[in-house]
Amino acid sequence: MSVDTHRTFFFELKGKKVAIWKLVDSASTDTVGSYRVRLPDSYYKNQLIYPDEAITNGLRFEYTALDKVFVEEDPQSTVDSSLTEATSPSEESHVNLNRMRSLAVVDYIKAQINENKGDFQMKEYYMREFYKKLGDSESNMRNISINFPVSPFSVK
Amino acid sequence: MTIQEIMERTGLKDYTLVKAYINDAVHLIQSTSADSIKTSYSNITVASGGDDHEYDLPADLISLKSLSVKDTQDSKYKKIRRLTSSPTVAEDTSPST
Numbered sequence: 001m002s003v004d005t006h007r008t009f010f011f012e013l014k015g016k017k018v019a020i021w022k023l024v025d026s027a028s029t030d031t032v033g034s035y036r037v038r039l040p041d042s043y044y045k046n047q048l049i050y051p052d053e054a055i056t057n058g059l060r061f062e063y064t065a066l067d068k069v070f071v072e073e074d075p076q077s078t079v080d081s082s083l084t085e086a087t088s089p090s091e092e093s094h095v096n097l098n099r100m101r102s103l104a105v106v107d108y109i110k111a112q113i114n115e116n117k118g119d120f121q122m123k124e125y126y127m128r129e130f131y132k133k134l135g136d137s138e139s140n141m142r143n144i145s146i147n148f149p150v151s152p153f154s155v156k
Numbered sequence: 157m158t159i160q161e162i163m164e165r166t167g168l169k170d171y172t173l174v175k176a177y178i179n180d181a182v183h184l185i186q187s188t189s190a191d192s193i194k195t196s197y198s199n200i201t202v203a204s205g206g207d208d209h210e211y212d213l214p215a216d217l218i219s220l221k222s223l224s225v226k227d228t229q230d231s232k233y234k235k236i237r238r239l240t241s242s243p244t245v246a247e248d249t250s251p252s253t
Contacts, residue, residue, distance in 0.1 A: 005225035006234035012242060017210040018223065020200065021243065048243050050203030058200035060224040060233045064186040065194045065216040069179060070159070080192075091160040091171060095178055096192075101185060102157035108181040109166045109174065130181075131188075138189050 002055055010048070020059070021048040071096045100140070104133035186218045193221060200225070 002008070012019040025046045030039055070089035073082070075096050086093040095102055111126035159174060168174050185191050196214045203209040213220070224233035 001228050002225065003227060003229045004234075005227045006236060009225040009236040010239050011223050011236055012239045013220075014210060016213055017207075018213055019207075019210045020225070021209065021239065050205075050209040051200050052202060053200075054202050055200040055226050055228060057197040058226045058228075059198040059211060060226070061196045061198070061214055061217070062221040062224070063194055063196075063214060063217045064190045064192065064219045064221065065214070066179065066182060066186065066218065067192050067194055067216075069182050070175075089159065089175065091163065092158055094158050095162065095182075097157070097182070097185070099157065101191065102162070104185070105157075105178055105181040106162055106165045108184070109162065109168065109177045112177055112180075113166065113168065134185060134189060 002053060002058070009051075020051055022051050023047075024049055068096050070094065098137060100133050100137040104130050104137065107133060183218060190219070190221065 008023050010021045010023065012021065023046060030037055068083060068085045070086040070093045071083040072086050072093065073084065074094050075083060076099060083096060095105060097105065107126045107130040111123045111130060114120075114122035114126060159171070159178070162178065163169065163171070163174050166174070182191070194214070194216070198211050200211075201208070222235045223238075224235045226232070227234050
């Protein structure tokens with residue numbers, strides 16, 4: 001049984017693979033009579049071992065991916081879970097991004113067009129605009145508003 | 157915004173090229189900030205040696221947000237930490253002990 005996995009499991013990225021390690025502080029044991037004894041030449045200290053138990057669906061990856069890039073409905077008027085992916089997108093298909101990010105995509109394409117023309121100054125300008133709009137879109141999600149109560153008996 | 161609107165705003169008429177650029181842009185957006193998050197699961201197996209403790213990353217992964225292992229005692233996924241350096245493995249003839 002895996003317990004306190006956030007303390008006992010570690011991972012290591014190896015290119016396209018991820019290696020899983022388990023932290024244990026025990027050694028190999030044997031049962032002699034009714035006593036459980038540690039084998040004399042067994043290493044006893046904190047050590048990393050390979051996973052020693054099978055866990056169905058035990059590993060959960062949370063990641064970003066190209067998910068539903070083109071959709072049939074307008075993402076500005078339809079909630080994300082109701083969007084249907086456009087498997088063979090046409091010109092009428094929508095890009096699954098909010099308005100600000102869609103405008104950022106326009107800047108990105110303009111940057112690529114200018115790069116193809118050899119105009120690197122304009123390319124840099126549009127890439128800056130791209131990241132600016134991306135930053136604006138991101139900060140729109142993190143607005144913090146603070147309200148101060150006004151005393152009902154205050155005289156001004 | 158529709159693909160057509162993007163084509164009009166950029167002045168490009170090549171639909172395939174615009175689609176490829178949009179994919180590139182979304183890829184870049186997903187690399188720097190998370191527009192949508194996906195989850196996938198993999199079975200953990202008892203490792204017997206070699207690279208048995210290595211698991212494939214999802215094929216469509218752009219940026220890894222977190223990795224969790226199921227705590228079977230309370231049936232919850234708990235985020236695990238990344239090793240800052242590879243452990244020194246001298247010889248691993250009996251990895252599960």
